[in-house]
Amino acid sequence: GQQLNQSPQSMFIQEGEDVSMNCTSSSIFNTWLWYKQDPGEGPVLLIALYKAGELTSNGRLTAQFGITRKDSFLNISASIPSDVGIYFCAGQYSGAGSYQLTFGKGTKLSVIP
Amino acid sequence: SQTIHQWPATLVQPVGSPLSLECTVEGTSNPNLYWYRQAAGRGLQLLFYSVGIGQISSEVPQNLSASRPQDRQFILSSKKLLLSDSGFYLCAWSTGTGETQYFGPGTRLLVL
Numbered sequence: 001g002q003q004l005n006q007s008p009q010s011m012f013i014q015e016g017e018d019v020s021m022n023c024t025s026s027s028i029f030n031t032w033l034w035y036k037q038d039p040g041e042g043p044v045l046l047i048a049l050y051k052a053g054e055l056t057s058n059g060r061l062t063a064q065f066g067i068t069r070k071d072s073f074l075n076i077s078a079s080i081p082s083d084v085g086i087y088f089c090a091g092q093y094s095g096a097g098s099y100q101l102t103f104g105k106g107t108k109l110s111v112i113p
Numbered sequence: 114s115q116t117i118h119q120w121p122a123t124l125v126q127p128v129g130s131p132l133s134l135e136c137t138v139e140g141t142s143n144p145n146l147y148w149y150r151q152a153a154g155r156g157l158q159l160l161f162y163s164v165g166i167g168q169i170s171s172e173v174p175q176n177l178s179a180s181r182p183q184d185r186q187f188i189l190s191s192k193k194l195l196l197s198d199s200g201f202y203l204c205a206w207s208t209g210t211g212e213t214q215y216f217g218p219g220t221r222l223l224v225l
Contacts, residue, residue: 030212031212031213033213033214035216040201040219040221041218041219042119042203042205042216042217042218042219043157043203043216044216045213045214045215045216048212048213050212086155088157090214092212094210094212100159100162100172101159101214103156103157105155105156106155106156108155
């Protein structure tokens with residue numbers, strides 16, 4: 001089955017620094033999604049990417065759908081304490097009527113004030 | 114706008130007891146619905162998904178079952194809970210094309 005490698009697994013950064021995390025896949029996806037999860041809550045969708053090469057921003061967040069359709073990255077600029085949480089990438093290949101998302105294992109972000 | 118609800122928020126159950134978790138979606142019709150389990154705050158495992166009333170697909174054979182009695186209602190059940198059923202259970206919905214899934218607030222289940 002499809003697998004996603006998300007890195008880094010965790011990171012500690014100073015407030016104000018930029019953050020970068022990425023996901024790579026063994027096979028292609030048609031959709032890439034990035035979610036953030038706070039402790040004890042459900043994941044919240046941050047950015048959705050539907051086209052290879054697409055670069056999309058949401059405030060201080062920027063994500064790109066890789067040209068090969070096998071990777072995506074998420075950047076956070078000028079991190080603040082509320083950026084703390086676990087960030088998940090997810091990919092979907094909609095061939096053969098599949099609705100399933102494949103999730104990465106998450107990047108745990110800690111921001112030091 | 115669409116909203117998704119899950120209850121209860123937290124549940125503590127003894128081993129061998131039954132389970133029923135409920136998920137409802139508002140503001141959309143004929144959604145795809147999903148149940149996930151998340152262990153130790155990382156990694157989401159798809160358990161079941163449904164594309165319509167009475168239609169359930171199981172991804173992982175286990176002690177759990179799912180039902181969809183109404184268009185916007187999805188229920189996760191067990192007849193006898195195991196210790197290994199403990200975890201954080203998330204319900205999600207998507208449109209019929211399924212590209213983007215939106216998650217509920219989750220139910221934390223502790224089996225003792």
